[in-house]
Amino acid sequence: MTITTIGFDADDTLWHNEDGFRHVEERFVELVSPHAGRGVDVAAGLSATELANLRVYGYGVKAFGLSLIEAALTLSGGSVPSSVIGQLLGEIRDLLEAPVRVLPGVPEVLAAVSDTHRLVLITKGDLIHQTRKITTSGLAHHFHDVEVVNEKDPETYASILARLGVKPEEFCMVGNSVKSDVVPLLTIGAHAVHVPYPLTWALELTDASHLDYDELSSISDFPAWLAAQ
Amino acid sequence: MTITTIGFDADDTLWHNEDGFRHVEERFVELVSPHAGRGVDVAAGLSATELANLRVYGYGVKAFGLSLIEAALTLSGGSVPSSVIGQLLGEIRDLLEAPVRVLPGVPEVLAAVSDTHRLVLITKGDLIHQTRKITTSGLAHHFHDVEVVNEKDPETYASILARLGVKPEEFCMVGNSVKSDVVPLLTIGAHAVHVPYPLTWALELTDASHLDYDELSSISDFPAWLAAQ
Numbered sequence: 001m002t003i004t005t006i007g008f009d010a011d012d013t014l015w016h017n018e019d020g021f022r023h024v025e026e027r028f029v030e031l032v033s034p035h036a037g038r039g040v041d042v043a044a045g046l047s048a049t050e051l052a053n054l055r056v057y058g059y060g061v062k063a064f065g066l067s068l069i070e071a072a073l074t075l076s077g078g079s080v081p082s083s084v085i086g087q088l089l090g091e092i093r094d095l096l097e098a099p100v101r102v103l104p105g106v107p108e109v110l111a112a113v114s115d116t117h118r119l120v121l122i123t124k125g126d127l128i129h130q131t132r133k134i135t136t137s138g139l140a141h142h143f144h145d146v147e148v149v150n151e152k153d154p155e156t157y158a159s160i161l162a163r164l165g166v167k168p169e170e171f172c173m174v175g176n177s178v179k180s181d182v183v184p185l186l187t188i189g190a191h192a193v194h195v196p197y198p199l200t201w202a203l204e205l206t207d208a209s210h211l212d213y214d215e216l217s218s219i220s221d222f223p224a225w226l227a228a229q
Numbered sequence: 230m231t232i233t234t235i236g237f238d239a240d241d242t243l244w245h246n247e248d249g250f251r252h253v254e255e256r257f258v259e260l261v262s263p264h265a266g267r268g269v270d271v272a273a274g275l276s277a278t279e280l281a282n283l284r285v286y287g288y289g290v291k292a293f294g295l296s297l298i299e300a301a302l303t304l305s306g307g308s309v310p311s312s313v314i315g316q317l318l319g320e321i322r323d324l325l326e327a328p329v330r331v332l333p334g335v336p337e338v339l340a341a342v343s344d345t346h347r348l349v350l351i352t353k354g355d356l357i358h359q360t361r362k363i364t365t366s367g368l369a370h371h372f373h374d375v376e377v378v379n380e381k382d383p384e385t386y387a388s389i390l391a392r393l394g395v396k397p398e399e400f401c402m403v404g405n406s407v408k409s410d411v412v413p414l415l416t417i418g419a420h421a422v423h424v425p426y427p428l429t430w431a432l433e434l435t436d437a438s439h440l441d442y443d444e445l446s447s448i449s450d451f452p453a454w455l456a457a458q
Contacts, residue, residue: 056325058357062291066318069298073315082309086302089295096285127356128287128379150357 001169003191003229006113007160008143009175010123010130012197013219015137016101019199021064024091028068031084035076046071047202054203058150060126065092096129100137105220110142112223120145122160122173124152124180152180154187161190172229174222179206182213191229195219230398232420232458235342236389237372238404239352239359241426242448244366245330248428250293253320257297260313264305275300276431283432287379289355294321325358329366334449339371341452349374351389351402353381353409381409383416390419401458403451408435411442420458424448 011017029042036042049071050064057063068088072080110119121143123130130148134140145164149156161171172191175181183206185192194215216222240246258271265271278300279293286292297317301309339348350372352359359377363369374393378385390400401420404410412435414421423444445451 056322056357057291058355062286062295062355063357066291066294066321069314070318073311073318076311078311078315080311082302082305082307082311082314085298085311085314086307089299089302092295093285126287126291127377128285128292131379148356150360 001167003117003172003226004170005118005120005164005166005172006226007120007122007157007171007173007175008110009173009177009181010121010133011125012176012199013103013174013181013195014106014121014139015103015133018197018201020095020098021201022199024064024068024095027091028072028088031087032072032075032080035072035080035084037077040075042071042075045075049074051203058126059124061092061095061129062126064095065089068092096132100133102137102139103219105218107139109219109222110139113226114142117226118144118164118166120147120160120164122147122149122152122157124149152177152184154184157184157190158188161188172226174219176200177204178208179204183208183211186211186213193222193225195222230396232346232401232455233399234347234349234393234395234401235455236349236351236386236400236402236404237339238402238406238410239350239362240354241405241428242332242403242410242424243335243350243368244332244362247426247430249324249327250430251428253293253297253324256320257301257317260316261301261304261309264301264309264313266306269304271300271304274304278303280432287355288353290321290324290358291355293324294318297321325361329362331366331368332448334447336368338448338451339368342455343371346455347373347393347395349376349389349393351376351378351381351386353378381406381413383413386413386419387417390417401455403448405429406433407437408433412437412440415440415442422451422454424451 028046033042050067053067057066069085119142127148134146147160168188168190173181173185174193176195176197178194182192182194192213194213257275262271279296282296286295298314348371356377363375376389397417397419402410402414403422405424405426407423411421411423421442423442
């Protein structure tokens with residue numbers, strides 16, 4: 001059956017994202033390490049806090065910000081000065097207000113495939129921040145629909161497809177996360193293409209070596225892949 | 230034209246919300262006042278911080294949490310101890326994890342009107358927190374659709390109605406905020422019914438005395454109102 005509808009992931013697929021988080025993590029380590037006990041792995045402590053908070057805080061920059069502050073307090077045994085908390089808040093605001101940096105080839109690919117296919121944007125994260133990035137990216141007009149979701153699991157994708165009135169075999173997802181943009185689609189019988197980004201968040205890592213899917217080195221190769229289906 | 234579709238607001242319409250925020254504001258004043266300069270209006274300072282951050286942080290508990298911490302730092306000139314920051318983080322987590330307290334009459338009203346009308350839930354706020362409240366409320370099965378939006382303005386409502394395929398004159402919104410649940414609906418030619426909650430957030434106050442709409446003292450009066458249209 002022909003693919004009629006393409007889902008694109010947003011962060012690290014259409015624009016840079018993870019490098020901004022990594023920058024703040026590095027600042028966190030610089031700022032908090034002097035106040036943590038000797039031998040404390042401050043970066044690992046932050047990751048553990050993020051993972052523990054995921055269920056309650058969800059994804060996105062504001063959740064990350066609250067975890068940063070909580071981890072600064074716990075890892076320092078409450079000894080971190082309030083000036084550090086202020087600097088962490090400043091880093092979060094900078095992330096939220098940073099201009100969108102669209103990845104190479106993306107505008108051309110969206111222009112090419114939107115002539116022949118219906119495009120939807122499917123992203124996790126913070127509703128206001130993702131909306132702001134979409135509306136300021138200059139790419140919004142290519143998308144029939146934008147879905148900001150809590151979790152990219154098979155149920156979520158199935159419900160989006162039902163809402164769009166498209167069968168799984170008519171749908172292809174394109175994204176940088178095997179865990180979020182590939183595995184759940186194969187589970188429901190849809191297509192998926194992996195376009196890696198140089199950095200992957202620890203919580204998005206997964207083992208999918210047993211699965212059969214295509215990986216493209218650049219999103220610019222996607223129109224040709226699509227034409228060959 | 231007959232009303233076919235009813236939109237319900239969630240916070241302070243279906244369940245208690247504002248009282249939880251008020252409780253945290255009172256704790257904030259207790260915790261931060263001892264560290265603020267004499268004569269500083271700590272509650273007003275918090276409101277001003279929230280308003281200034283609205284554009285970047287959006288609505289919801291996580292946004293409120295980041296504003297609480299920022300305001301604690303600014304109002305105390307950076308002198309607030311980290312233990313206070315930890316207590317504020319704890320209050321935020323409590324708000325996020327608090328069980329939903331459904332308002333009196335709500336389950337009966339939804340059961341009554343869902344027999345004859347299509348119901349949609351339309352709420353601002355934090356995606357993961359609103360989703361959690363909806364799924365744990367025991368009310369989710371009444372709703373055809375759930376929309377968590379950044380802003381309840383005429384454009385947002387118009388786009389939801391278009392997606393539902395319903396004309397403005399066939400749609401009625403029910404909610405506790407004149408600013409968010411009544412005025413924008415009258416602007417686009419839809420119906421709206423105001424059901425006040427005893428508390429209103431300062432940023433939701435508006436003057437709509439020149440507008441003509443019905444106000445019900447209890448949501449339990451809504452089925453009769455609807456039958457009389």
